[in-house]
Structures are given as C-alpha cells and as structure tokens.
Amino acid sequence: MLEADSQRLRLSSGAFVLRGFALPYVSQLLPAISVIEGISPFRHMVTPGGATMSVALTNCGTLGWTTDRRGYQYVSVDPATGDRWPAMPPVFAQLANEAATMAGFDDFEPDACLVNRYRPGARLSLHQDKNERDYEAPVVSVSLGMNATFLFGGHERSNPAAKVLLYHGDVMVWGGADRLRYHGIRPLKDEPHMLLGSERINFTFRKAG
Template identity: 45%
Template sequence: MTQGMLFNTEEPPGRRDAPAQALAPGAWLFPGLVHARAPALLSAIGEVVRRAPLRHMTTPGGGRMSVGMSGCGARVWVSDAAGYRYETHDPRTGRPWPTMPALLRDIAGECAQKAGYDGFVPDSGLINRYGPGDRMGLHQDRDERCDAPIVSISLGVSAVFLWGGVTRSDPVRRIVVRNGDVVVWGGPSRLAWHGIAPVPQAQHPLCGDVRYNLTFRRTA
C-alpha cells in the first residue's frame, strides 16, 4: 500500500463497524468508535482552546515541541525549563484550566468502559494539534495514576501510532489511526511506550491538514 492510499481522506469500507483489535493485554484499538461524534468533539476542542489557546511548549533541555498543546480539567500536563509536570493553572495566564466539557468526560468514560475499565472519570484532558511533519517521540506516561487507563482519541488526518512494550527495547508496531479511532490502554500495558510518527501531508474534510488527539487521564 502506498502512502497516498494509506492516508486517503475516505474511510475504508466497513471501518466504522470493524471489530476491536487487541494490541496487548489491557490495550485495545477501537476503529471508528467515535467517528459519528467527531464534529461534536471538535466543537468541544474549540471551546477549550478559545479559553486556553494552543501553544508550543519547551522541553526541560530547551527544545521546542512541534505539537501545539492545550488542555482542560483539574490538571493539565505542561513542560518547560522546570520539567515535566501537571499544573492546576495555565502557566501562560495564571488562570485555572478550562473545566472539562461534559461531552469529553462522558465519551472518555464510555471508551474506557468499552475496553473493560468501568468507572473511569478523567480529571485531565490533553489536546494535541499536529500539522504536517509534526510528531511525538516514544515515551511512557508516568506522571499520572497507574491504576487508571489512558484513553486516546484521534480526529482529522490519519497518522501512524507507534506502539511499543513496557520496556524501551521492546519491538514497536506501526498502527494507522484514523478519524474517530480510539486507543485505550491500562493494566499490564499501562506503561507501554508509545508515540506518533511524523504526520503526513494530507487533507481531511473536518480538519484540513490537521490531526487532533485527545488524551484523557486520571492524575489524582
């Protein structure tokens, strides 16, 4: 399959009804699970970023992250010269982060339940905006509660989700995630290494050349 075919804006036939795919113990890919709710999710993202605009954070070493970030909820992940951490207030404005829209909270809980994680109520929602060429290196989510799952929702342009194991040396799979796809992981896979390969130049009817990722976590 060529890259042009891989990132075609059209949904593959039957994708929205495709069965869940087990990625590892406790980890699942749900193709097209929230496809029909993508416009509402994007509207909720717009509501959040109007109050907390997207920004390119810096790493503790001084590098600029290519992905635009914002968030909502009680605490949001931030990065700067002081390190990686969760903050209750937006460092740019000093104001509390926007309250998580009920739609986002409820959909995150429904997705977690679909993967067998009942009662998940996120207190942090991270918004990542990827343009062409933007990427997210392999990493583990270690700053959150490890007894709660992570819910990741893809919107807009397709991308390659990098899925590794719980050790850095484990093989890394390349999994195409499209608009409306959801990945949920927890339990024995909670600390799996993961990331996003550089996003290709492509177009999507809802988002143009942009991919949004919503990631929901429990931090306290």
C-alpha cells in the same frame, strides 16, 4: 499478535483500538475544542532538554499537563494565562468513560485531558505516561483529522514498537499491564482530511491527581 472483531482491535492484553468509536461525537467535540482553545490557546512547549515540541498543546479539566526546562508536571493553572484550565466538556468525559468501558476498564473518571494539535511533520517521540499518580486508571486517546501512525512499544524504550494506523474517529485505550508501555506518533504526512484539512487533533484522557 493483533486480534480484531468488527469494531475493536486488540493490541495486547490491556490495549485496544476502537475503530470509529468517536465518530458519533464529532459534531459535539469540534465546537468544544474551539471553546477550550479560546480560553487556553494552543502553544508549543519546551522540554526539560530545551527542545521545542513540534506538537502544539492545550488542556482541559481539573489538571493540565505541562513541560518546561524544570520538568514535566500536572498543574491546575494554565501557566500562559494564569487562570485555571477550561472545564472538561461533559461530552469529553462521556466519550472517555464509554471508550474505557468498551475496553474493559469500568468507572473511568478522568480529571485531565491533554489536547494536541498536529500539523504536517509534527511527531511525538517514544515516551511513557508516568507523571500521573494513578496507574490503575487507563489512558484513553481520541484521534480526529489526518491519519497518524501510532507507535506502541514495550516497557523499555529499546523494545520494538508495533505500528498502528489511526484514522479519524478512532480511540486508543491502554491500561493494566500495558499502562506504562512506550508509545509515540511518527511524523505526520500532509494528507489532508476532508473535515480538518492538514491537521490532526488528538486528545488524551488520564486520571492524574
């Protein structure tokens, strides 16, 4: 059952939507994303099964998440440039830490931030975040731009998934008993946002190393 207060929507014991939590940071977040993109451009990676992802991605932080025909992994060097991933902007780390604290997960210090760019029709199938070494730390996911329908399932892919509408500035946090739940994003509708147009930017913080 969903429980809500003025800012926090509780999906289950360890999963929350923090409505509008990132809005005070937007003026700093967007320029920071541009800097990251300038160093490590967005790209459409290929899954181990050979499918090209509809979502374009890049990373910042000590480690970056990648996928290719050999599998999913975290690496310290951007395979597209041969250089280290861009450093995580301080405002990113601050936002992640404060959102995690609001959800009851104190002292969160992420070392990896996956930045996804969605355009109309892009989607993310149900999956678990399980390439990290530290399952004790939560996942913190920030939404900017177009609305998206977040799918929050169970611990088996076949479990029913709740549908949660995420708006510009919302932050999702899940951890504890919910850390390994399946989750995804339904195909985005082309409903342009006044700031980002026909685009959604999502960045997800994790403790990977």
